[in-house]
Amino acid sequence: MTPTTPEQEGGFYPRLNAAGIEEGRFDGMIVSVVGKQISNDGQVLVLEDGAGGQMKVTSPDTAQNTQYVEIVGACQEGSIQHFVTRQLGDEFDMDTYNQMINLQNGKYQELFYQPDFQK
Amino acid sequence: MITSPAANSGAKEKKARKPTEEQFMIPITVRQAMKSVTSDGQCLVDGRDPHHVKLVACIKDIDQTATAISYNVEDGTGLINVKEWTNNVNSGDAAATTLAPQMYVRIIGKLQSFQGVASITAYQVKLVSSPNELTHHMLECIYVREMAAKRGTGPIGASAALMNNVGFGPQTTGMALDANNGASGGAPHFQKVSDYIQQNSEGNEIGIGRQQILQAMTSMGVSEKAVTMAIEQLAGDGMIYSTTDEDTFKYAL
Numbered sequence: 001m002t003p004t005t006p007e008q009e010g011g012f013y014p015r016l017n018a019a020g021i022e023e024g025r026f027d028g029m030i031v032s033v034v035g036k037q038i039s040n041d042g043q044v045l046v047l048e049d050g051a052g053g054q055m056k057v058t059s060p061d062t063a064q065n066t067q068y069v070e071i072v073g074a075c076q077e078g079s080i081q082h083f084v085t086r087q088l089g090d091e092f093d094m095d096t097y098n099q100m101i102n103l104q105n106g107k108y109q110e111l112f113y114q115p116d117f118q119k
Numbered sequence: 120m121i122t123s124p125a126a127n128s129g130a131k132e133k134k135a136r137k138p139t140e141e142q143f144m145i146p147i148t149v150r151q152a153m154k155s156v157t158s159d160g161q162c163l164v165d166g167r168d169p170h171h172v173k174l175v176a177c178i179k180d181i182d183q184t185a186t187a188i189s190y191n192v193e194d195g196t197g198l199i200n201v202k203e204w205t206n207n208v209n210s211g212d213a214a215a216t217t218l219a220p221q222m223y224v225r226i227i228g229k230l231q232s233f234q235g236v237a238s239i240t241a242y243q244v245k246l247v248s249s250p251n252e253l254t255h256h257m258l259e260c261i262y263v264r265e266m267a268a269k270r271g272t273g274p275i276g277a278s279a280a281l282m283n284n285v286g287f288g289p290q291t292t293g294m295a296l297d298a299n300n301g302a303s304g305g306a307p308h309f310q311k312v313s314d315y316i317q318q319n320s321e322g323n324e325i326g327i328g329r330q331q332i333l334q335a336m337t338s339m340g341v342s343e344k345a346v347t348m349a350i351e352q353l354a355g356d357g358m359i360y361s362t363t364d365e366d367t368f369k370y371a372l
Binding site for chain 1: 148149150151177179193194195196197198199221222223249250251254257258260261264
C-alpha cells in the first residue's frame with residue numbers, strides 16, 4: 001500500500017530556487033519561485049535565481065511584468081506550471097533572497113513549513 | 120480571553136494596560152501565528168504573549184463591509200485572516216482601493232484566536248515600501264527566534280546587552296552605511312540621527328518615537344528642522360521604517 005502524500009494547506013508553498021526544483025522533493029506540489037526574467041516567448045518564461053540557476057515556467061502570464069517576479073505554480077518534472085504572478089519591481093535583492101530561502105528550507109523549517117512537510 | 124468590541128457589559132476581567140516593558144511587537148510568519156494558539160485560547164509566540172505582531176504577506180482576497188475590511192493573506196507558510204476596522208483606517212476607502220490581491224503588504228496588529236483558529240486584528244495594513252521587505256521580514260523572524268532561544272524566558276529588557284554580543288550575519292556599522300549611502304547624507308547631523316536611532320531601537324521591538332529623537336538631538340545642538348529632514352531622508356532611503364505609527368521608527372539594517 002503506497003503512503004499517501006499529506007494535503008498541502010492553503011497558503012503553504014515552499015519557496016524554491018533552481019536547485020530546489022531539481023532536487024525533486026516538491027514535485028507535484030504548489031511552490032513559489034522568485035527570479036529575474038530572462039525570456040518569455042509566451043509558452044515558457046525563463047527566470048534566473050539568486051545563484052545564477054535557471055527556472056522554467058510553462059503557460060506564463062503574457063502581460064507586462066516588472067524585471068523581478070514571483071511565480072506560484074505547480075512543480076512538475078523540473079518546471080513550474082504557472083498559477084499566479086506577483087510583481088517584485090526592478091530592484092529586488094536576489095542574493096539575499098536566495099540566502100533567506102536556504103535558511104527557510106534548511107535550519108528554520110519550523111517557522112515556515114507545514115509540519116507534515118518538515119524534513 | 121478575547122474582548123470583542125460589543126462586550127461592554129460582559130467584560131468581567133477587563134485587561135489592565137500592560138506595563139511598557141511588556142508592550143512589544145515581534146515579526147512573525149503566518150505559520151508562527153497558526154502555531155501560537157494554546158489549548159486555553161491564548162496566543163503565545165516563543166512562550167510570550169506579544170502586544171503587537173508584524174506580518175508581511177500577500178493579499179489573496181479582500182472583502183470590505185461597512186465596518187471592516189477583511190483580508191485573507193498568505194506568505195508561503197500559511198493562510199490567515201486579517202481584519203481592519205474601518206474606523207481605524209486613516210484614509211478609509213482610499214486604502215481599500217489601492218490594495219488588491221497579489222500585492223504584498225505589511226500588517227501590524229494584535230494576534231488573536233477564536234475556536235482554535237488564529238487571526239489578526241490589524242491597526243495598519245500598508246503596501247510594503249519595497250519588495251525586499253519580504254526578504255527582510257523573513258530574516259527578521261529568524262533573527263528574533265534566535266534571540267528568543269538565546270534569551271531563554273528572561274524579560275525583554277535583559278536582551279539589550281545580549282543583542283550587542285550576538286554575531287548574526289555581517290555587522291553593519293554607521294561608517295559602512297555612510298559609504299553605501301554617501302550621496303544622501305554627508306552632513307554630520309544626518310549621521311548623528313542615524314546612529315541615535317540605530318542604538319536606541321536595537322534593543323526595543325517597537326522602535327523609538329519621534330519626540331524622543333527630537334529631544335535627544337536638540338540637546339546635542341541639532342536643530343529640529345535638521346532632525347526632521349534627516350528622519351525623512353533615512354526613511355526614504357529605507358534605512359529606518361515606521362512601526363506602530365508614523366512617528367515611531369526602527370533601524371532597518
